[in-house]
Amino acid sequence: MLDIKLLRENLELVKERIASRGAKLDWERFVAIDRERREALAEWERLKEKKNRISGEIGKLKKSGGDPAPLMREVEEIAQAVRDGEGPLAEIEKRFQDFMLMIPNLPHPTAPLGSGPEQNREVRSWGELPRFDFPAKNHWEIGEELGIFDFSRAAKIAASRFTVYYGAGALLERALINFMLDLHTRERGYREVLPPFLVNRDTMTGTGQLPKFEEDLFRTVDPELFLIPTAEVPLTNIHREEILDRDDLPIHYVAYTPCFRREAGSYGQDVRGLIRQHQFNKVELVKLAEPQNSYEELEKMVNDAEEVLRRLKISHRVVELCTGDMGFASAKTYDIEVWLPGQATYREISSCSNCEEFQARRAQIRYRPDKKGKPLFVHTLNGSGLAVGRTVVAVLENYQQKDGSVVVPEVLRPYMGGLERIM
RNA sequence: GGAGAGAUGGCCGAGUGGUCGAAGGCGCACGCCUGCUAAGCGUGUGUACCCCUUAAAAGGGUACCGAGGGUUCGAAUCCCUCUCUCUCCGCCA
Numbered sequence A: 001m002l003d004i005k006l007l008r009e010n011l012e013l014v015k016e017r018i019a020s021r022g023a024k025l026d027w028e029r030f031v032a033i034d035r036e037r038r039e040a041l042a043e044w045e046r047l048k049e050k051k052n053r054i055s056g057e058i059g060k061l062k063k064s065g066g067d068p069a070p071l072m073r074e075v076e077e078i079a080q081a082v083r084d085g086e087g088p089l090a091e092i093e094k095r096f097q098d099f100m101l102m103i104p105n106l107p108h109p110t111a112p113l114g115s116g117p118e119q120n121r122e123v124r125s126w127g128e129l130p131r132f133d134f135p136a137k138n139h140w141e142i143g144e145e146l147g148i149f150d151f152s153r154a155a156k157i158a159a160s161r162f163t164v165y166y167g168a169g170a171l172l173e174r175a176l177i178n179f180m181l182d183l184h185t186r187e188r189g190y191r192e193v194l195p196p197f198l199v200n201r202d203t204m205t206g207t208g209q210l211p212k213f214e215e216d217l218f219r220t221v222d223p224e225l226f227l228i229p230t231a232e233v234p235l236t237n238i239h240r241e242e243i244l245d246r247d248d249l250p251i252h253y254v255a256y257t258p259c260f261r262r263e264a265g266s267y268g269q270d271v272r273g274l275i276r277q278h279q280f281n282k283v284e285l286v287k288l289a290e291p292q293n294s295y296e297e298l299e300k301m302v303n304d305a306e307e308v309l310r311r312l313k314i315s316h317r318v319v320e321l322c323t324g325d326m327g328f329a330s331a332k333t334y335d336i337e338v339w340l341p342g343q344a345t346y347r348e349i350s351s352c353s354n355c356e357e358f359q360a361r362r363a364q365i366r367y368r369p370d371k372k373g374k375p376l377f378v379h380t381l382n383g384s385g386l387a388v389g390r391t392v393v394a395v396l397e398n399y400q401q402k403d404g405s406v407v408v409p410e411v412l413r414p415y416m417g418g419l420e421r422i423m
Numbered sequence B: 001g002g003a004g005a006g007a008u009g010g011c012c013g014a015g016u017g018g019u020c021g022a023a024g025g026c027g028c029a030c031g032c033c034u035g036c037u038a039a040g041c042g043u044g045u046g047u048a049c050c051c052c053u054u055a056a057a058a059g060g061g062u063a064c065c066g067a068g069g070g071u072u073c074g075a076a077u078c079c080c081u082c083u084c085u086c087u088c089c090g091c092c093a
Helices: A004-009 A011-019 A027-063 A069-102 A139-146 A151-157 A167-187 A201-207 A232-237 A291-312 A358-363 A388-398 A410-416
Strands: A121-126 A191-193 A225-227 A242-245 A251-260 A279-289 A316-320 A332-340 A345-354 A365-368 A379-387
Touching: A004 A011, A004 A027, A011 A027, A027 A069, A121 A291, A139 A167, A139 A388, A167 A191, A167 A251, A167 A279, A167 A291, A167 A379, A167 A388, A167 A410, A201 A225, A201 A232, A201 A358, A232 A251, A232 A279, A232 A358, A232 A379, A279 A291, A279 A388, A291 A316, A291 A332, A291 A345, A291 A379, A291 A388, A291 A410, A316 A345, A332 A388, A345 A388, A358 A365, A358 A379, A379 A388
Parallel strands: A191 A251, A242 A365
Antiparallel strands: A121 A316, A251 A279, A279 A379, A316 A332, A332 A345, A345 A379
16 A cells, blocks of 8 residues: 555656556545545544533533523434444445555666566576486476376366376475475574465555455365465565564564466466466565665565576576566565476576565554654565475476486485485 | 453553543663763653654644544543453364
8 A cells, every 4th residue: 555645745746656556546536536525524423522521511510400402402413413424434435445555666766677577577596507418398398297286187176287296206396395494494594484375355555466356366265264365465464453572673584385376368378387386385485674675675586586597597587577567565576486397487486675664554564763753654565485296397497417316415314304306 | 153351652560531642660862970980860761543744853633541432522541342361161183
């Protein structure tokens, strides 16, 4: 959510920057709603003030033995007017809030302008692209031949876009989770969290999944809860509606969770393999930081995520997303893209964003900069560290051998009982 | 799932219809005093929104005593629903 004061005082600037994301909003309607809300609120509060004042006088009069009857008749009418005003006011308030919640974040001035992935800007790349003296296979071919993935039985048990892992495949997934968690907790200062995987509507609204993206979420009916699409949601909401001490910041959390996404609207994309699943595992990094440090923290977060790939010795690059390709809540996003020899392309394996105040304002996460100061909104950051399923893909495709086996990256062997090769 | 108790400000804790944003204490901030420290004294100490101004503040108003609804001229206080916490019983990974 944006600061309403910014919208009132600098609407032209806001319009322009929101437009750079490709979002279209009816700003004239917004201006009308805002004005209507303020006028109605002021009028209603004037009535309440009068009612409160007269009610107080009735109290005094009764105590001193006077006759309150005339005042009571007078205030009765006002009380009725106040009641009559409640409905329309609530309706205007709702329209106002709904609009506010549908406005995406302002892009940071350094985010490249653009409408789609083509305008993303490569920041750096790491590692040589691997060469094979045989035709490189896709991970699903590798995995099915090794008997570690079973897509058809997963579809039988659940639906398409689910996978059953067996044996070394399941072990590889688990090893990656543990490796990533150990790296981030032991060497990078993140606190490990194991959050709920189902969350309520307020939590989903706090990070910006709701109200706009309900169709992307899985939902339970009774009670109504939503399966998390990323651990960013529960982690960022841990401190919802709290005022933190300055000394508490920055907060660094890391969590492994499964993630659940409807993938509505992605029919036909990545239908084979592990790339786009309804359920996948992810190790997520979340930070709450003071505004003046948040961009420094973003750079460090990207670096922490990249470190996973450096230790796995897998080629990758970092790109800065352009305004049109960023998520709803983000002011600035770096994607890490990993090289997949089987598809001869880079694929996103991590996305690290600074949401600045956007989520903090929705979720009311604040801190006190000093003892006497007013509370300020924290900046929230989130990033994959990394998407585990896609890391499995990267390992299989980059470490595949001519005979169909896959060499286990050295750093993972301690996590896999010393296993050196999946065959 | 059954029975009971509870939810008040940063914390503890009073308050069962009227002037209560809420006593008192603790904590914290500022000032005074004390040639250090401790103690003592005084003042202050929530958040959001609206109005008026604005560089900002001050000022005025509204709301908030778990959440939502109701009764009433008036609700922290009465009624209803819900949520959460605690205790006991049952069940259970």
